[in-house]
Amino acid sequence: MKNKTFISRFFVIVISFISIYPFLWMLLLSFKTDTQIMNAPFSLPEIWNFDNYKRALGVLKLPVMYKNTILLVATTQVIGLTITFLSSYCLARMQFKSEKLQKNLYVFLLIGLIIPSYLLLFPLYRIIVALNLQNTYLSLIMPLTGMAISFNTLIFVGFLRDFPAEIEEAAIMDGCNLRNLCTRIVIPIMKPAFATLIVFNVIYVWNEYPLSATLINDSKKMTISIGASLFKGSYGTDYSGMISAAVLIIVPQLIFYILLQKNIIEGMTAGAVKG
Amino acid sequence: MRWLSKTSNKIIMLLPTMVVYLVFIIMPVFVTIYYSLTKFTGIGETVFIGFKNYQNLFKDPVFFMALKNTCIVLVMTLLILLPLSFTLAVLLEHKFKGSELMKGMIFAPYVITPVIVGVIWIFILDPHIGILNAILRALHLDALALEWIGGIKMTAYSVSIVYIWQVLGFYTTIFIAGLRQISSDIHEASQIDGASKLQDIFFVTIPMLKETITIEIVLIITGAFKIFETVQQLTNGGPSHTSEVLVTYMYFTTFTSNRYGYGMAVATIAFLFSALCSVLYLKNASSQMTQGDSR
Numbered sequence: 001m002k003n004k005t006f007i008s009r010f011f012v013i014v015i016s017f018i019s020i021y022p023f024l025w026m027l028l029l030s031f032k033t034d035t036q037i038m039n040a041p042f043s044l045p046e047i048w049n050f051d052n053y054k055r056a057l058g059v060l061k062l063p064v065m066y067k068n069t070i071l072l073v074a075t076t077q078v079i080g081l082t083i084t085f086l087s088s089y090c091l092a093r094m095q096f097k098s099e100k101l102q103k104n105l106y107v108f109l110l111i112g113l114i115i116p117s118y119l120l121l122f123p124l125y126r127i128i129v130a131l132n133l134q135n136t137y138l139s140l141i142m143p144l145t146g147m148a149i150s151f152n153t154l155i156f157v158g159f160l161r162d163f164p165a166e167i168e169e170a171a172i173m174d175g176c177n178l179r180n181l182c183t184r185i186v187i188p189i190m191k192p193a194f195a196t197l198i199v200f201n202v203i204y205v206w207n208e209y210p211l212s213a214t215l216i217n218d219s220k221k222m223t224i225s226i227g228a229s230l231f232k233g234s235y236g237t238d239y240s241g242m243i244s245a246a247v248l249i250i251v252p253q254l255i256f257y258i259l260l261q262k263n264i265i266e267g268m269t270a271g272a273v274k275g
Numbered sequence: 276m277r278w279l280s281k282t283s284n285k286i287i288m289l290l291p292t293m294v295v296y297l298v299f300i301i302m303p304v305f306v307t308i309y310y311s312l313t314k315f316t317g318i319g320e321t322v323f324i325g326f327k328n329y330q331n332l333f334k335d336p337v338f339f340m341a342l343k344n345t346c347i348v349l350v351m352t353l354l355i356l357l358p359l360s361f362t363l364a365v366l367l368e369h370k371f372k373g374s375e376l377m378k379g380m381i382f383a384p385y386v387i388t389p390v391i392v393g394v395i396w397i398f399i400l401d402p403h404i405g406i407l408n409a410i411l412r413a414l415h416l417d418a419l420a421l422e423w424i425g426g427i428k429m430t431a432y433s434v435s436i437v438y439i440w441q442v443l444g445f446y447t448t449i450f451i452a453g454l455r456q457i458s459s460d461i462h463e464a465s466q467i468d469g470a471s472k473l474q475d476i477f478f479v480t481i482p483m484l485k486e487t488i489t490i491e492i493v494l495i496i497t498g499a500f501k502i503f504e505t506v507q508q509l510t511n512g513g514p515s516h517t518s519e520v521l522v523t524y525m526y527f528t529t530f531t532s533n534r535y536g537y538g539m540a541v542a543t544i545a546f547l548f549s550a551l552c553s554v555l556y557l558k559n560a561s562s563q564m565t566q567g568d569s570r
Binding site for chain 1: 306376386406530
């Protein structure tokens with residue numbers, strides 16, 4: 001029995017190590033020179049200095065990329081959560097003359113869950129061109145908000161359905177109006193749902209690539225994933241520069257992940273478990 | 276709630292979501308289908324040509340190459356990811372010293388920007404600068420030091436491995452959530468009946484996890500059809516389209532060679548195939564489930 005536990009623990013440890021090995025490997029590579037990377041794969045860096053990082057920072061416009069990405073993430077979250085909260089609250093709590101209509105609207109809003117984003121790339125590009133919004137953040141904000149609607153609706157309506165409406169009824173009896181009801185009572189109650197969605201959507205928008213690459217080609221508006229996708233072009237055969245740039249992008253993500261690990265794992269798997 | 280359910284309130288609350296959803300999600304699907312029936316190169320007229328793009332698609336060797344590679348990724352993922360993530364979930368379900376840390380380590384690749392995942396793995400899989408071949412050569416296994424990426428044969432398999440590495444933690448966590456829903460009484464009962472640990476897993480746990488397994492398989496199917504960033508970074512479909520998957524090929528025809536109509540036909544077919552696989556599987560799974568119930 002002891003032996004079996006040992007083998008199974010060992011197996012888990014090996015897999016965990018494989019999971020983080022590529023990160024450790026790139027960290028090590030980022031201190032090597034190009035010749036070392038190509039000719040002496042097992043050697044340790046000769047000199048531990050930050051030359052590669054300095055060079056990487058010279059090419060990579062990291063501050064601009066971070067500023068753009070944070071701006072994009074924040075706007076999509078504020079707009080997306082506000083509008084889907086309102087519509088979900090309406091669909092979960094309000095009385096409709098036709099209950100069938102209410103149910104159909106809810107199901108209609110969930111269809112987006114099965115629409116893959118690659119199906120939307122070119123039409124969105126056409127719509128953005130038709131609206132004359134190329135190379136603006138609005139061109140990304142609106143589609144990315146749209147892509148969050150189905151999942152937000154699923155989580156919000158699901159949460160409200162599990163939560164009795166009595167407190168809200170009582171508040172209305174006491175003369176609370178709709179705005180106060182939402183801001184003072186419902187939103188505080190729904191904090192866990194908001195937390196799940198923020199984690200999920202922030203990571204999604206932060207990492208989003210195909211849509212941004214299609215709609216944005218102005219280097220001043222570049223997001224982190226677009227910047228990362230240009231590594232091959234901007235570094236050519238400067239492998240050590242490329243890997244250092246990758247480290248610079250990954251480290252903040254990993255720190256964020258380590259700090260919020262539990263919430264992130266919960267948030268990112270919530271949809272699958274609930275759906 | 277009745278007092279607040281005025282029609283005007285409802286409209287104000289629903290309208291913004293509905294407008295964004297209709298304009299940016301629902302309408303584009305129809306636009307895609309429309310363009311897939313036309314010939315359009317970006318300049319000049321959009322000519323309606325019916326199903327010609329689809330007919331050409333089934334004569335296009337590159338399309339079949341992309342379809343084949345996508346299927347390789349799908350089959351590899353089903354064969355490796357499913358048992359592996361299940362095993363890990365069984366081993367990690369009950370907490371032990373360090374189990375949370377290991378769960379965190381396994382999940383980490385899933386939160387990293389997918390584009391960077393491609394960049395990292397270049398330094399492992401590249402035939403010349405990658406560590407994998409360096410290790411194989413050092414072990415005098417030169418025959419095994421293949422062109423993992425950039426060659427003709429191996430890229431789809433390499434992409435599968437990278438993809439499995441990337442999503443392993445996600446699927447493991449879903450299995451753990453499923454395992455925790457099974458009451459411990461059931462395991463105790465099977466133990467009292469004399470079932471070994473393995474018997475417990477095969478005859479108690481797996482049958483009770485049917486719903487979770489169904490979710491996982493549908494996610495794997497739709498996920499495999501969506502793979503894009505990794506392939507784009509590793510090989511960009513090359514050399515001469517041999518490592519193309521459906522979405523990279525769609526991207527190439529649409530945005531690189533400006534055959535918009537044709538590209539949209541590729542997108543539509545990719546979506547239809549993934550939907551078809553999911554539906555066929557779900558039908559099969561649900562008929563099996565009802566059979567199981569009647570027994």
